[in-house]
Amino acid sequence: MSFDMGSKRAYNWFISLVAAACMVLYGYDASVFNSVQGSDNWMAYFNQPNAATIGSINTAYTVGAIFGGFFVGGPVADYLGRKVGMATGCVLVIAATFMQTFAPRHSLACFLAGRCIIGIGQGIALTAGPIYIGELAPPEIRGKIMTFWQMFYSVGSFICFWINYACTKHVERLGEWDWKLVVIFQLLVPILIVALLPTMPGSPRWFIKRGNNIEKARSALRRVRESEEEVEDEILQIREAIEYEKEAISGNYSALWKDKSLRKRMLLALVINAGQQLTGQGSLNSYSTKIYKKVFSSDSQIALINALNATFGILFTLNAVWIVDRFGRKFLLIVGGIGMGICMIIVSAVETETPNLADGAKSMPVGISTVFLLFLFIFFYKPSWGATVWIWTSEVFSMNVRAQAVGMASQTQNVANTIFQQFFPIFLDNDGFYAFYMFAGINFLLAVFVYFFIPETKQVPLEEIDALFGGANHVVQGEEVLAHQKGMQISSEVREVNDKPDAVTIENVSTR
Incomplete structure (x- = not known):
């Protein structure tokens, strides 16, 4: 093709x-x-x-x-x-x-x-x-x-x-x-x-x-890279990185706890993937109807809000297309955390500091304000802690452990969500929208965590990403490993030629 x-x-x-x-x-x-x-x-x-x-x-x-x-x-x-x-x-x-x-x-x-x-x-x-x-x-x-x-x-x-x-x-x-x-x-x-x-x-x-299988790799890259030069450069980078990983780290998953740089990455990935579900998004997803029933009395209104929430979620995530490679992953995670925290503080204050109507619901202006603020929360969440956590997680691990590490880190979302959802409904029943102040605090803490601990990975080639985490540059180190292997191979070939009896004769004849 x-x-x-x-x-x-x-x-x-x-x-x-x-x-x-x-x-x-x-x-x-x-x-x-x-x-x-x-x-x-x-x-x-x-x-x-x-x-x-x-x-x-x-x-x-x-x-x-x-x-x-x-x-x-x-x-x-x-x-x-x-x-x-x-x-x-x-x-x-x-x-x-x-x-x-x-x-x-x-x-x-x-x-x-x-x-x-x-x-x-x-x-x-x-x-x-x-x-x-x-x-x-x-x-x-x-x-x-x-x-x-x-x-x-x-x-x-x-x-x-x-x-x-x-x-x-x-x-x-x-x-x-x-x-x-x-x-x-x-x-x-x-x-x-x-x-x-x-x-x-x-x-x-x-x-x-x-x-x-370098030929299959080359064939695959030719289908998605613009020039033969790009293909050969990337093939060389991949080979160098993989050779270094096999020689210096470990060819299997044990590298996740043996290698200090990978341990650090795994810990960071586990924290931000668990954090994704603790922002409040997991609870909004699972209990949006229960949450909105504290504000609205009409089931049809709540169903419409849920449907619109899914629709706007698509539009808000699209924002990341033009900003994630322009401003970077770290910037988005910090701004998203701060924005979500502010939304949670205001929505808690609006709901808890306003009177209820006779049927237990809120007035229409309060209801509209609550929906607007929770939609604004989604506006901050989707391109940042929604999309960017997945982006960052998928690109920070070296080839030897990437599949296992991404699987473990991403499923931490389910682990965190399962644990958190055991007590959130009780918290919501007992304390109402005061529960959202907790989410505000978590979001601000996540923004601080990212500022101090998460390095920027924007446009960094996968094979060179280890250097960001205190590890060796796998391409540079792999270049030395490949050069050493090539040198050993040439030395071995020279020895084989010199060890042959007729090689001495040829050498002698050529020097006469």
């Missing part, structure tokens, strides 16, 4: 967006179970499950996602390839979607098992996707492309909310399919990804690391 210079950049965007579509799976699924719980037909189909049972279904998904991300995603992406990782995750989501949609009547166990398998599939796909993007995208547009990773989460929520809204308008005609249609539409994106994966090149870094 041949590409001219313009179409190569377009093709780079195409393959990256297909990989980023793995995040649609996550966004859709985050909304689908919340949606079906509102269906009387779903409740009747599964014998009116109580709150504890519904909580167990949520937990089954989370446990599956953590297991997939921590223990399966890294090895699959490393040993079978990034594309195989994405495909495996999508196939599991497809199979589990059928399990949920066609679960026998009253068989909640089948539905619950489907939720767990979907979690495993997403854990695997969400590990492979950002690594693939990071390894194929050129440094100058890597941040822009990774922005779409977070945006596609909002796209998934958007699709689900509006499908659910359409189904709620035709409940009598659809019957049980009012919830089954919402679930089965989850097939759409994973089938599309699986169909498009064969048209995409493999990761050149994976080709060289797994089998030292």
Whole structure:
């Protein structure tokens, strides 16, 4: 397949967006179970499950996602390839979607098992996707492309909310399919990804690391780089970095705790990924209806606000496309943290310092102000702690541990969210909007943490990123390793020639 210079950049965007579509799976699924719980037909189909049972279904998904991300995603992406990782995750989501949609009547166990398998599939796909993007995208547009990773989460929520809204308008005609249609539409994106994966090149870094297959790596890079010179330069950089990692660090995951620089990166990645869920976004996602019921009395108003929230989430994330590579990751995380903290302080003050109406709700001006401030919170969150955390996490780890480290760091979001959501509803019930002052404090602390501890990775080549964390430059060190190996090889060849008996004769003859 041949590409001219313009179409190569377009093709780079195409393959990256297909990989980023793995995040649609996550966004859709985050909304689908919340949606079906509102269906009387779903409740009747599964014998009116109580709150504890519904909580167990949520937990089954989370446990599956953590297991997939921590223990399966890294090895699959490393040993079978990034594309195989994405495909495996999508196939599991497809199979589990059928399990949920066609679960026998009253068989909640089948539905619950489907939720767990979907979690495993997403854990695997969400590990492979950002690594693939990071390894194929050129440094100058890597941040822009990774922005779409977070945006596609909002796209998934958007699709689900509006499908659910359409189904709620035709409940009598659809019957049980009012919830089954919402679930089965989850097939759409994973089938599309699986169909498009064969048209995409493999990761050149994976080709060289797994089998030292330089020709396949070169072929993959030729499809996404503008010139032969770029291809050869990048091949050399990858080889040098991988050689150094094998010689000086470790070829396996043990480097994550053996190497001081990698330990530091892992700790920073765990903190900011957990921090992403502690900003307040995780709670807004899971409990937006419960939160808005403290302000609004109309269910239809709340449903409309939730749908608009998903829609604006897409638009707000797009802001990162033009600012993430212009202002950098660190700047966005700091500004986002401060902006979210201010929003949380004001929304807490507006709600707690104004009187309630007779029905327990707030006046319309207070309601509008609350919605505006929470939408403003999303405006700050989406391009910063939403998109940028994923970007930073996917680009800071060296090749030898990248898949495992990204999988573990990203699933810390689920771990933090699971723990936090155990007590937040109680906090909200007991203290109302005073709970949001806690989020304000967390956001300011996160901004301070980033200022002091997170280095800027804007437009830094992946193979040279180690130097930012007190490690060696893997390209420079790898150059020395390769040069040493080449010298040893030449010395060995010279010795072999001189050790042959006829070599002495030839040498003697040539000196006469």
